Amino acid sequence: MFYMSSYIDYANKIVRSIAGEGFDEVAILIRDYRRVMAKIANSEPSVVQRWSSFDVSLYLSRNRRIMGLELHPKSIDDVMKPIERLIEIADKISESPLYAPLPRPSKISFIGDTFDSSIINYMDNISRLTEIVIEVSHREKIDSVAGVIQLGYIDELLATSTDVVLSEKKTFLQSSIRAFSEPDGSGQWSFTSTKIDIDGLIQTASIASRYAVDSKNRRNIEPGIYNVILSPMVFGNLLDYIVNMATGFSILFGTSIFMKNRVGDKVASDKLSVYDCPRDSSLPGARSFDHEGLETFNKPIIENGVLKNILHNTKTARALNAISTANAGWISPTPWNIYVAPGDIKIDDMIRDIGRGILITNNWYTRLQNYVEGIFSTIARDAIFYIENGNLIPITKIRIADTFPRILNNIEMIGKELYNIQWWEVETPSRLPYVAIKDVHISKHII
Numbered sequence: 001m002f003y004m005s006s007y008i009d010y011a012n013k014i015v016r017s018i019a020g021e022g023f024d025e026v027a028i029l030i031r032d033y034r035r036v037m038a039k040i041a042n043s044e045p046s047v048v049q050r051w052s053s054f055d056v057s058l059y060l061s062r063n064r065r066i067m068g069l070e071l072h073p074k075s076i077d078d079v080m081k082p083i084e085r086l087i088e089i090a091d092k093i094s095e096s097p098l099y100a101p102l103p104r105p106s107k108i109s110f111i112g113d114t115f116d117s118s119i120i121n122y123m124d125n126i127s128r129l130t131e132i133v134i135e136v137s138h139r140e141k142i143d144s145v146a147g148v149i150q151l152g153y154i155d156e157l158l159a160t161s162t163d164v165v166l167s168e169k170k171t172f173l174q175s176s177i178r179a180f181s182e183p184d185g186s187g188q189w190s191f192t193s194t195k196i197d198i199d200g201l202i203q204t205a206s207i208a209s210r211y212a213v214d215s216k217n218r219r220n221i222e223p224g225i226y227n228v229i230l231s232p233m234v235f236g237n238l239l240d241y242i243v244n245m246a247t248g249f250s251i252l253f254g255t256s257i258f259m260k261n262r263v264g265d266k267v268a269s270d271k272l273s274v275y276d277c278p279r280d281s282s283l284p285g286a287r288s289f290d291h292e293g294l295e296t297f298n299k300p301i302i303e304n305g306v307l308k309n310i311l312h313n314t315k316t317a318r319a320l321n322a323i324s325t326a327n328a329g330w331i332s333p334t335p336w337n338i339y340v341a342p343g344d345i346k347i348d349d350m351i352r353d354i355g356r357g358i359l360i361t362n363n364w365y366t367r368l369q370n371y372v373e374g375i376f377s378t379i380a381r382d383a384i385f386y387i388e389n390g391n392l393i394p395i396t397k398i399r400i401a402d403t404f405p406r407i408l409n410n411i412e413m414i415g416k417e418l419y420n421i422q423w424w425e426v427e428t429p430s431r432l433p434y435v436a437i438k439d440v441h442i443s444k445h446i447i
Contacts (some may be wrong), residue, residue, distance in 0.1 A: 007032075007167065010419050011159035014079050018060065020159050022085055027059040027160040027330070029291060035152035038126045040177075043137070043144045043149055045130045059330045062090045064099040068330065088197040098252075098331070100317040102162045103324075108295045110288045113281040114170035115153070116195040123151045132198065133205045137179050140209035147177035147208075149201070164293035172284040176423040177204050178210035179381070185394070187211025187383045188362045190233065192285055192422035192429050200420065204274050211361055211383035216284060218394040221386050221442075222295075227357035228400070229350055229387070232419040232432035234363045237378070239338060241366065242404050243274065246301050246309070247318025249332035257374040257404050261307055268408035270305040271343065272435075276327065278336035283420065283429040285337035292328040296336065299325060300386050304409075318392075338430040343414030348435045352390040354436050359385040359392060360400070364425055373403030379445050397445040410438045 006040035011028050018026045033053045039046040056079060058069040067086055073079045116390035129149050139144040150173070155168040171194055178188040189207040191200045199344055229240070234377050240258070262412060263269055279298035287296055300308040311322070313328030328332035351359065378400050385392035415433035422429045 007155070007157045008159070008165060008423075011157055012165070015159050015161050016223040018058070018081060018083055018126075021083055023060045023062045023090075025059070025061040025161050027102060027158065029057040030157045030403050031055045033152065034123070035150060035330040036123045036126055036129045037148055037150045037240050040130055040134060040145060040147045040149075042146070043134055045127055045134075047117045048126060054365055056404040060064070060086065061099065064095040065086075065093040066096040067093065070088060076077055096327050098319055098395070099294055100318040102160050102294050103164070103294055103314060105164045105293065106295060108166060108289050110168065111279050111281050111286055112184075114168070114194050114286050114445050116171045117220055118196040119151050119153065119171040119173060120222070122196055127153060133175070133177060133201055136202050136205040137177065137209045139206070140179070140181075142179045142181045142209050142212050145177060145179045145205070145209065147175065152176040155228065155397055158291065158293055159292060162293075166261040166289050166293055168288055170284065170286060173197065174284070174422055175201055175204055175363075176210045179205075179209040182256075183216065184218055185212045185216035185383070187215060188233070188381075190421050190423040190426070192284055194272065194282055194286060214383070214392060215383035218396045221358075221395050223443045226430060226442050227354050227436065228442070229354060229357060229359045229434055229436045231359070231361040231434055233426065234360050234380075235435050236338075236421045236426035236430045236432050237338075237342070237363055237366055238407060238431070239274065239430065240426055241368070241376070242408070243276070243301060243335045243428065245371070246402075247333045248309040248313070248320050248322070248326070249329075251310065252316060252319055253292070255371040257372065258307065259308070259372055263310065264308055265307050266305055267405070268302050268305040269411035271414050272299060272305055272408065272411050273341040274302045274304055275300050275309060275339040275341070276309075276337065277327075277333045277339040278360045280337050280431070281340065283337040284422065285335075285429040290326045290328040291330055292324070294324055294326040294328070296326045297304075301335075326404070329433065335428050338428050340414070340418070340430075340432050342416045342418050342433050345413050347415055347417065349416060350434060350436050351387055351392070353413065354387055357436075358395070358442065359387055359388045363400070366425070374405060377401040379388075379421050399443045399445045400440060401443045402441045407437055407440070410440070411437050412436050
């Protein structure tokens with residue numbers, strides 16, 4: 001076990017030791033990670049699991065050759081042992097086409113407000129939160145509720161051979177709740193924050209249970225082209241793929257719908273604006289510096305339908321004649337927090353105005369058939385509704401089979417309410433609205 005006071009000395013000692021073995025550049029990222037997860041099953045607290053880990057990530061370069069290690073050390077000797085083997089093979093590795101030198105230190109303005117001591121307190125009594133979720137869920141006439149609530153904190157320290165030494169800590173809350181109502185009703189919702197937010201958990205349980213009750217007694221619909229409303233859960237899943245395609249790494253390696261685009265091109269409906277917001281302290285992706293030690297900043301990716309930024313680290317920026325957007329990732333850039341600017345319409349009005357259409361509240365198994373064209377399919381799950389004259393009629397499972405560019409360009413309405421979403425189908429913490437999209441291709445889901 002390592003303690004806060006020893007982190008900086010520990011990191012600098014490793015950097016000096018490895019640099020002394022003949023490496024040109026060294027970076028070390030240390031994470032002290034604690035997490036507690038409470039599971040709910042059949043409307044009862046089920047299992048509480050706890051994790052504690054001390055992780056070390058190493059970035060090494062020698063003669064423009066790049067190497068990386070992920071370790072779980074008990075002592076500095078555990079870090080140094082693999083280095084001897086790397087020295088033997090370093091000159092046999094090909095030069096990296098993405099090599100760029102690590103940045104020198106720069107002034108960092110720290111975000112602050114990413115650490116909530118209340119989360120630490122609740123980690124010892126997480127059952128109080130599960131009791132709230134279960135009680136709220138059963139305010140609706142459901143049969144049972146399941147799900148998880150996770151709390152945790154991360155202490156992170158970055159040190160490099162270019163004299164960067166930075167540290168930051170944050171807490172997080174994540175929850176995913178699924179409610180069931182016989183014979184076939186189910187609903188799911190998620191929530192995330194850097195702070196204890198009881199209202200957020202209450203809203204999550206309420207939405208999941210309401211959708212479960214409303215989605216009972218489903219009927220089939222014919223496949224075809226429909227106007228569709230996507231919930232923040234579904235839009236978040238699709239947008240996670242799309243934003244990760246707006247990175248220099250995806251463009252260089254041929255897995256992006258933006259390969260044929262330049263910054264300034266129209267790529268979406270003018271109603272859509274998507275931002276990477278690492279300095280939003282309320283979402284768990286918040287951070288003051290990236291993995292290369294550069295100060296993060298909020299930036300548009302798509303603004304009023306126009307491609308405004310490709311996300312870069314120093315390596316992809318050099319390869320594409322750009323500048324880093326402070327989204328490193330030592331190898332691949334990554335978005336930190338995704339934010340979609342709200343529209344001016346409530347979900348009830350969106351349902352009324354869409355006419356005949358479909359509301360999809362949840363999805364999974366999103367698969368890409370062609371990355372460059374953005375051809376994908378995804379299965380709708382839980383509450384799905386056919387919309388007719390503002391009425392919601394529950395329907396059975398369907399599949400969206402369309403393209404990301406058409407989804408982006410066919411957005412017609414964006415909701416005014418935003419929801420904090422993160423679960424295993426939306427990996428990047430996101431603040432999102434409901435969106436209405438015209439002419440979406442819907443097919444049957446064949447089991």
